[in-house]
Amino acid sequence: MILTIIGAILILISSAFLFLGAFGIYRLPDVYNRLQAATKSTTLGAFIGIIGVGFLKPEWFLKTLIIAGFLFLTNPVSSHAIGRASCLRGVKPYSGTVVNKTQEFEECRSTKKE
Amino acid sequence: MTTLFLITGSLLLIFMVFSLLRGALGPTIPDRVVALDTINTLIVASMIIFGAYFEEVIFVDVAIVYALLSFITTLYIAKYLEGGR
Numbered sequence: 001m002i003l004t005i006i007g008a009i010l011i012l013i014s015s016a017f018l019f020l021g022a023f024g025i026y027r028l029p030d031v032y033n034r035l036q037a038a039t040k041s042t043t044l045g046a047f048i049g050i051i052g053v054g055f056l057k058p059e060w061f062l063k064t065l066i067i068a069g070f071l072f073l074t075n076p077v078s079s080h081a082i083g084r085a086s087c088l089r090g091v092k093p094y095s096g097t098v099v100n101k102t103q104e105f106e107e108c109r110s111t112k113k114e
Numbered sequence: 115m116t117t118l119f120l121i122t123g124s125l126l127l128i129f130m131v132f133s134l135l136r137g138a139l140g141p142t143i144p145d146r147v148v149a150l151d152t153i154n155t156l157i158v159a160s161m162i163i164f165g166a167y168f169e170e171v172i173f174v175d176v177a178i179v180y181a182l183l184s185f186i187t188t189l190y191i192a193k194y195l196e197g198g199r
Contacts, residue, residue, distance in 0.1 A: 022129040025136045031144045038152045046159045053166045074185040081192035086144035
């Protein structure tokens with residue numbers, strides 16, 4: 001009974017986090033901001049939801065634990081790869097950006113070469 | 115309990131529409147790739163929830179393989195966007 005209540009609450013929380021992730025993808029102004037919304041809230045939402053299904057169906061718990069751990073490990077790696085690729089491709093951050101460490105690093109390296 | 119699975123799975127299918135809009139009108143190519151990545155994660159989560167709704171274990175097995183394939187696909191697209199270095 002307690003497992004059922006915990007699983008239902010986890011699934012409802014996960015749907016809220018997944019809504020935040022998907023709406024942030026639609027609403028935020030830039031590739032890098034969208035990456036942040038995509039990787040953080042979507043990873044947490046999927047993790048919590050899959051674990052919640054494992055609580056509700058205890059005979060599936062091992063499989064759901066495996067797939068949740070896999071998502072938890074691989075989702076940040078893939079979004080890091082996308083961010084690095086878009087930075088190397090030359091996609092500009094939007095006009096309200098405050099800190100751009102990559103640009104500072106490039107400037108520092110070019111002055112050191114001279 | 116089955117109504118909870120049905121409602122949550124349908125909500126996840128509705129959330130995909132936002133990401134799909136960004137994939138349709140994203141200005142640059144990395145925007146579309148980010149939207150595709152989010153849609154993949156949503157599909158994995160909704161596949162497991164619908165598997166619990168239909169009481170079929172095969173959905174979970176398919177979701178494991180789908181997560182692995184989507185990870186490899188995103189890495190290859192990122193490598194292509196980088197310029198093959």
